[in-house]
Amino acid sequence: MPTYGFAIAIVAIVVCAYGHDCTKYNLTPSDQSLIDMMKHYLHTSRKADCPLTPIQQDIGVTYVRWGKKTCPGNTDIVYSGQTGGNYYTNNGGGSNWLCLPNDPENGNVSSNSNDGLYGAEYQINSSNNPSGFPTNLYNKEVPCSVCRRKGKFSVLVIAGKKSCYKGWKSEYSGFLISEYKGHTNADFICMDGEAEQLDNRSSNEEGALLYPVRAKCGSLRCPPYKDNTVVLCTVCTK
Incomplete structure (x- = not known):
């Protein structure tokens, strides 16, 4: 040799x-x-001649794909489920969104009054629908999936971009979403631009409510941002 x-x-x-x-x-x-x-x-x-150890072969990262029941191609799905969060008028409780599995292991019935976990509904209609976003999701419940990309080490959610920076791969892109500004505080999440509904039920059951976020100039510098525009987002891996 x-x-x-x-x-x-x-x-x-x-x-x-x-x-x-x-x-x-x-x-x-x-x-x-x-x-x-x-x-x-x-x-x-x-x-290059050394075989990968079992630990090296198992390297990967996970992320939530909000608004979809499936994961992108060449990605393993860990589980699919329903987006959950706090009731939109609650002043206390959790502020983060959760991807709840469709096969839960339920605890005992309790009489405590802290009912702080609800399903999430799209609050997106003709008056606030981002261009390119599905138009038939108003008051529908929000699915989600937890995805795993093998061989990657980092996950980065970028608000204000629909593409990733050099050296990063976009897992999916969409629109920045959160609770309405007059409701309880909630995290920002990146909703898939091709979002779908959880099931065929169409009743307005409230719960955690999801709205698109728009940019507001002032302390947010414009340019480079633009006033009253929908904020794009992407989920990147490397």
């Missing part, structure tokens, strides 16, 4: 130069540099 032959040649040079007293010889900086070069060459040339 070329790599093996190269390494033998370097060793031969070192041995010829120092003979049997090599262990007693004080190495010069150039000598040490030659040895370090050999170590680096052997390490990098053999790296």
Whole structure:
């Protein structure tokens, strides 16, 4: 092999130069540099030949795809479910959105009054519908899926972009969504631009409510942002 032959040649040079007293010889900086070069060459040339360990093969990242029951191609689905959150008028309780599995393991019936987990509904109609977003989702419940992308190390949600920066791959893109500004506080999430409904029920059951977010100039500098525009988003992996 070329790599093996190269390494033998370097060793031969070192041995010829120092003979049997090599262990007693004080190495010069150039000598040490030659040895370090050999170590680096052997390490990098053999790296591709080394099989992946089980831990390396299992490397991956997870993210939630809001508004969809499935995951993008070449991605494993961990589970699909329903988006859940706090009731829109509650002053206390959780403020984050949850992707609740469709096969829950339910606890015991309780009489406590802290009913703080509800399903989420789209509150998107003709008056606030982002361009390109489905128009038939008003008052429909919101699905979600937890996806896993193998071989990636990082997940990044970017608000204000529909594409990823160089070196990153877009898993999906869409629109920034949250609760209405007069309701209880809730996280921003990136809703898939091709969102769908959870099921065929169409009754208005309230709960956690999802609205598109628009940008407002002032402390938010315009340009580069633009006043009263819908905020785009994308989920990127690397």
